[in-house]
Amino acid sequence: MIKIQLPVSADEIRKLKAGDEIAITGVMITGRDTAHKYLVETGGEDVKDLLKDSMIYHCGPVVKKEGDTYSFVAAGPTTSIREEPYEADVIEKYDVRGVIGKGGMGPSTLAACGKFGSVYLSAVGGLATILARSVVEVIDVHKLDEWGAPEAMWVIRVKDFPAVVTMDAHGKSIHDDIAALSKANFDRLIAGE
Amino acid sequence: MGHEKLSDSFLELIRRASTTLPPDVEKAMSQAIELEGEGASAASSLALMLENARQASEGSTPICQDTGALLFFVECGPDYRQKEIEEAARAATIAATEKYYLRPNAVDSVTGKNSGNNLGEAFPYFHFDQRDEPGLRVRLMLKGGGSENVGAQYKLPDGRLKAGRDLEGVRRCVIDAVFNAQGKGCAPGVIGVGVGGDRGTSYLGSKEQLLRDLGDTNPDATLAELETQLFTELNQLGIGPSGFGGKTTVLGVKIGKLHRLPACFFVSVTYVCWAYRKAAMTVEGGEVTYD
Numbered sequence: 001m002i003k004i005q006l007p008v009s010a011d012e013i014r015k016l017k018a019g020d021e022i023a024i025t026g027v028m029i030t031g032r033d034t035a036h037k038y039l040v041e042t043g044g045e046d047v048k049d050l051l052k053d054s055m056i057y058h059c060g061p062v063v064k065k066e067g068d069t070y071s072f073v074a075a076g077p078t079t080s081i082r083e084e085p086y087e088a089d090v091i092e093k094y095d096v097r098g099v100i101g102k103g104g105m106g107p108s109t110l111a112a113c114g115k116f117g118s119v120y121l122s123a124v125g126g127l128a129t130i131l132a133r134s135v136v137e138v139i140d141v142h143k144l145d146e147w148g149a150p151e152a153m154w155v156i157r158v159k160d161f162p163a164v165v166t167m168d169a170h171g172k173s174i175h176d177d178i179a180a181l182s183k184a185n186f187d188r189l190i191a192g193e
Numbered sequence: 194m195g196h197e198k199l200s201d202s203f204l205e206l207i208r209r210a211s212t213t214l215p216p217d218v219e220k221a222m223s224q225a226i227e228l229e230g231e232g233a234s235a236a237s238s239l240a241l242m243l244e245n246a247r248q249a250s251e252g253s254t255p256i257c258q259d260t261g262a263l264l265f266f267v268e269c270g271p272d273y274r275q276k277e278i279e280e281a282a283r284a285a286t287i288a289a290t291e292k293y294y295l296r297p298n299a300v301d302s303v304t305g306k307n308s309g310n311n312l313g314e315a316f317p318y319f320h321f322d323q324r325d326e327p328g329l330r331v332r333l334m335l336k337g338g339g340s341e342n343v344g345a346q347y348k349l350p351d352g353r354l355k356a357g358r359d360l361e362g363v364r365r366c367v368i369d370a371v372f373n374a375q376g377k378g379c380a381p382g383v384i385g386v387g388v389g390g391d392r393g394t395s396y397l398g399s400k401e402q403l404l405r406d407l408g409d410t411n412p413d414a415t416l417a418e419l420e421t422q423l424f425t426e427l428n429q430l431g432i433g434p435s436g437f438g439g440k441t442t443v444l445g446v447k448i449g450k451l452h453r454l455p456a457c458f459f460v461s462v463t464y465v466c467w468a469y470r471k472a473a474m475t476v477e478g479g480e481v482t483y484d
């Protein structure tokens with residue numbers, strides 16, 4: 001298990017290899033469909049400093065409100081590939097060092113990881129209760145009223161958030177490996193051999 | 194049963210569905226852990242999923258943050274009116290959202306505004322069947338969006354898959370759908386298949402199949418055989434838990450048939466992830482039981 005403290009440098013991130021299990025501690029931000037479109041097409045000045053050398057978590061959490069305080073109740077990853085049209089631009093424009101989600105991403109994100117020093121990390125899909133417990137503090141939220149709780153950008157402090165590097169800064173993607181393996185099996189099953 | 198008590202029963206039904214992994218799914222995952230073998234990373238992923246479900250159940254927190262769309266399948270006797278059932282379920286949906294059993298998930302498709310309480314057009318969804326005996330039976334499925342996105346409908350014949358209008362064609366469609374779901378739906382999934390119908394009823398039929406117990410046997414011997422074959426074959430794809438490779442890509446395959454038009458042959462595939470949220474309740478003589 002490799003410990004990563006946020007903020008983190010591109011050099012530090014380049015040391016990670018696909019397959020590494022890591023535990024992340026520090027401040028990161030959630031962002032999914034609406035956030036990615038916003039970050040690329042509209043603005044993002046409000047979260048620019050937060051994203052620099054930090055990570056973006058593809059997550060639409062269940063959030064509890066008590067007085068003025070928020071806490072995460074359930075917070076597993078959402079499907080990352082939907083953000084493929086935007087992610088490379090987000091990594092470049094905001095100096096994001098890691099993208100956390102599930103299922104992996106495509107070639108343009110993989111290229112951006114290599115070019116700018118970033119990684120894609122997989123959290124286990126559906127692990128909502130366990131992952132919510134590693135979110136120790138909800139610091140702030142952006143666009144809550146406008147976008148609703150799942151789409152809002154939540155600024156969170158995590159402690160030992162568990163994830164696996166599945167796309168590294170050296171062009172290696174475990175998702176591509178599994179896709180190739182299962183494609184061979186698919187072809188064999190369809191051919192009825 | 195009075196409105197308030199009925200609404201409370203629906204709230205408990207929603208709580209159970211969102212926070213408890215059904216026993217048949219838990220059993221199938223435990224069997225999968227054994228199959229993968231101790232020490233395999235697929236086995237530890239599965240064990241982590243079961244641990245998450247245990248903690249969720251203990252604390253009454255959602256197993257998955259995407260608490261999905263609420264689909265109520267209702268059988269009601271002559272002593273119940275559909276309208277009162279819908280009202281009680283809607284009130285319970287609001288209460289369940291306030292208690293964080295549900296994430297606010299109903300988004301206006303034109304304005305983009307989240308209603309904040311899970312109520313909206315066709316949200317929740319109700320399917321009613323009238324029955325002669327008094328009482329009420331409600332089956333609830335919480336259908337997450339990630340897995341819903343990978344559902345697929347095929348129109349046979351399909352040239353790309355060389356799938357004709359027969360069960361071999363159906364088989365090819367199901368394998369294709371599960372292959373394409375990798376990296377999106379959370380494996381291992383359960384696969385519901387509707388063969389025939391029109392476009393709408395075919396998809397609905399595939400969802401109704403998902404209400405079956407994972408350990409049951411299809412009453413149609415031909416479909417039962419296809420289910421067994423596909424269960425084996427899909428697990429040979431090698432996608433594995435979380436898509437990281439392994440012997441467990443699906444936990445079950447359930448296939449139903451509907452009559453079709455001579456011109457149409459639809460095969461609809463619905464995917465539910467391992468966090469398969471379903472629960473049922475029976476109301477008889479004012480007493481409520483859950484299963």
